[in-house]
Amino acid sequence: MSGRLVGVGVGPGDPELLTIKGLHALREADEVFVPVADTGEVGRAEATVREYVDQKRVMRLVFALSDDEEARIRNWENAAREVSTPLSEGKSCAFATIGDPNVYSTFTYLARTVRQYVPEVQIETVPGITAMQDLASRSGSVLLEGEERLALLPFTAGEERLREALDSFETVACYKGGSRMDAVISAAEEAGRLEGAIYGARMGLDGETIAPAREMSGREAPYLSTVIFTRKGAEFG
Numbered sequence: 294m295s296g297r298l299v300g301v302g303v304g305p306g307d308p309e310l311l312t313i314k315g316l317h318a319l320r321e322a323d324e325v326f327v328p329v330a331d332t333g334e335v336g337r338a339e340a341t342v343r344e345y346v347d348q349k350r351v352m353r354l355v356f357a358l359s360d361d362e363e364a365r366i367r368n369w370e371n372a373a374r375e376v377s378t379p380l381s382e383g384k385s386c387a388f389a390t391i392g393d394p395n396v397y398s399t400f401t402y403l404a405r406t407v408r409q410y411v412p413e414v415q416i417e418t419v420p421g422i423t424a425m426q427d428l429a430s431r432s433g434s435v436l437l438e439g440e441e442r443l444a445l446l447p448f449t450a451g452e453e454r455l456r457e458a459l460d461s462f463e464t465v466a467c468y469k470g471g472s473r474m475d476a477v478i479s480a481a482e483e484a485g486r487l488e489g490a491i492y493g494a495r496m497g498l499d500g501e502t503i504a505p506a507r508e509m510s511g512r513e514a515p516y517l518s519t520v521i522f523t524r525k526g527a528e529f530g
Contacts, residue, residue, distance in 0.1 A: 295413035296380030298404060299387045300394030302421015306337040307497025308344040310422045318419050319346050322387035324379045328399050329353040331368070337498075337517075338389040354388075356399055373406035380411045391517075394418040397447060397468065424519045425466040428493035432503050433529035434521060436464050441524075448473050452480050459484040465522040471514035478510050481522060489526020494518045 301318045304310030319325055325346055327339040335343075342351055354372040356365070379386055394400040395418055404416050425445065429436050437443055441463035446454055448470035458465045459481060470477045471494070481487040490506035494515050506520050 295411055295415065296383050297385045297415040297417065298376065298380060298407060299385070300398065300400035300404065300416075300418040301387050301389050302393040302398075302419060303338050303341040303389045303391060304422045305392055305424040305427045305496055306341070307427070308341045310427065310497065311341055311345065312419070312421065315419045315421060316345055319387050319389065321385065323384040324352060324376075324386045325350050326352045326354050326372075326376060326386060326388045328356050328388075328390065331355055331364075336391075338391045341391075342389045354403075369402050369406045372403055373410055376403065376407055377410035377414075380407065380414050390421070392423045393421045395420070396423060396445075424468065424493070424496065424517070425521060427496045428491060428503065428519050428521055431496055432491045432493065432521075433527045434491055434523055435525065435528055436466075436521070436523065448477055452476055455480045456484055459486045459522060463524055467520045467522070469516060469518070470520055471516045471518035474509050474514045474518065475511065477520055478506060481506065481520075486522045489524070490520055490522045491527060492518065492520050 299318050299322065301315045303315060319342060325342060327342055329336060329339065354375060356368045376386055388400050388403060390398045390400045408414055443464045444458035444462040445466045446458055447468045448455060455467060467477060478487060481490055487507055492506040492509050493503045495501045
């Protein structure tokens with residue numbers, strides 16, 4: 294009898310943004326796994342889970358943050374083997390991930406690797422609120438109206454991809470731009486899209502920063518930073 298693996302989106306960091314369905318999935322699982330950086334500190338997904346689940350039921354899986362592809366693959370393999378043990382016993386396992394499990398999520402890689410060990414595993418996901426949505430809400434920004442289009446990309450895709458998106462889409466959301474914030478701002482300025490751009494990091498947590506993107510020029514920003522570019526900027530709030 295194969296087990297069930299559920300990727301649960303727990304939101305961008307604010308524990309109150311975990312959905313009721315996500316909460317039920319976490320509490321009903323036999324085992325709850327959370328991703329942990331190879332540096333060891335408690336991440337956003339783990340912190341959210343610990344607000345609602347007994348710590349004794351929370352298992353940590355290490356994932357490399359470096360650009361070392363071999364290290365990342367090794368971590369996925371190790372994590373998949375650990376999760377596969379209870380799954381092969383027919384248990385239900387939940388894996389908590391920030392944001393949504395189908396959007397730039399570690400869960401995607403884990404689930405694919407787990408299937409190699411437990412081919413009959415049932416894989417499901419519970420959607421979660423994304424950083425883009427949270428930043429729009431907290432900054433009073435309307436993401437889309439009418440026939441407007443949205444582009445979502447990580448800045449790790451490069452400046453040229455960002456420029457193309459800014460030229461072609463009414464709204465652009467850019468993730469993982471913290472260490473490259475000056476380049477993000479420069480690309481937006483060249484495209485004439487810096488006016489009204491909103492920056493956000495650690496939304497709903499201690500140290501929250503929400504500000505016009507231009508104010509981040511020359512300042513350090515965390516890796517998990519978000520910038521949204523709309524034609525109107527912040528309208529409410």
